[in-house]
Amino acid sequence: MINLAPIGIELFPPNTPAGFTTLQQTLQQFSPLKIRHYSVTYGAGGSVQANTQQLVNYLQHHAQHATVVPHLTCVGADKKGLLTLLHTYDDMGIDTILTLRGDVPAARYFAQVFPESTITTAKDLVVFVRQHFGERFNLIVAAYPEIHPKAISAKADIAYLKAKADAGAGSAITQYCYNADAYFRLVDDLQRLQCDEIPRWILLRLQDYQDDPASLKAFGIEVVSQLCEQLLAASVPGLHFYTMNRVEPTLTIARHLGY
Ligand code: FAD
Secondary structure, three states, X not given: XXXXXXXXXXXXXXXXXXXXXXXXXXXXXXXXXXXXXXXXXXXXXXXXXXXXHXXXXXXXXXXXXXXXXXXXXXXXXXXXXXXXXXXXXXXXXOOEEEEEOXXXXXXXXXXXXXXXXXXXXXXXXXXXXXXXXXXXXXXXXXXXXXXXXXXXXXXHHHHHHHHHHHHOOOEEEEOOOOOHHHHHHHHHOOOOOOOOOOOXXXXXXXHXXXXXXXXXXXXXXXXXXXXXXXXXXXXXXXXXXXXXXOOHHHHHHHHHXXX
């Protein structure tokens, strides 16, 4: 018998009224799972940042007992804008923020088209929020079981995660990974080997099913259900689903697990 850990659901903000209507239905369908948190992505690129605030505000009023967690990225944003947004979340009654560096399009990154007053790492963003808001927010950061692609080494990656905790982050949500052992290695803070994002055996099976969408979907659900079972059996504190605003795969997996 496995212990069912709380579920967190990641959503992205729709950018059309029709998308928003669909998302409202999606939220209703998720409600039987007793969601612990809904997190809302935030585009470091800038185009749909206002939509994040709108969805956060909506969830804050409609998400029943779930915690609403806005993602906040710093790369490409100036400090004044970050402060304004943090005050908005403060006023909304938001308690928890996922503090991230963010990714911007490579062309913009290399052109260094950033405001002068900018923060370029998640650790510095954590420091910035603590400086201005003290303990007002719980801060979550990103962690990488299969190591951040730009990390200079696995050791540096873990050391940097610890630096984010030392700066004031209280917990982390991991990047999705396909390998429970990688998560366990991260948790154990032990040596890890760099591995491909998608294991070879999964890639080969995906290729087999490329003309058979039903089998492809069933295979994906089977792989992720088994991964979640392994993680729950090891008493992970929670499962965070990158839903892409689609309800059905997550619901199916949750039901397989007994939620
Ligand atoms: P950081 O923690 O600042 O750095 C990432 C890595 O760089 C570190 O793990 C470390 O290996 C290395 N590094 C950085 N600084 C140092 C240093 N001084 N010394 C040594 N190593 C260093 N992106 C978005 O744009 N919007 C989102 O909404 C969003 N949501 C996300 C949600 C989750 C759960 C995760 C895991 C990622 C999300 N991302 C999002 C992607 C994220 O912004 C990218 O992965 C980005 O490349 C790194 O962000 P970070 O906060 O991990 O950065």
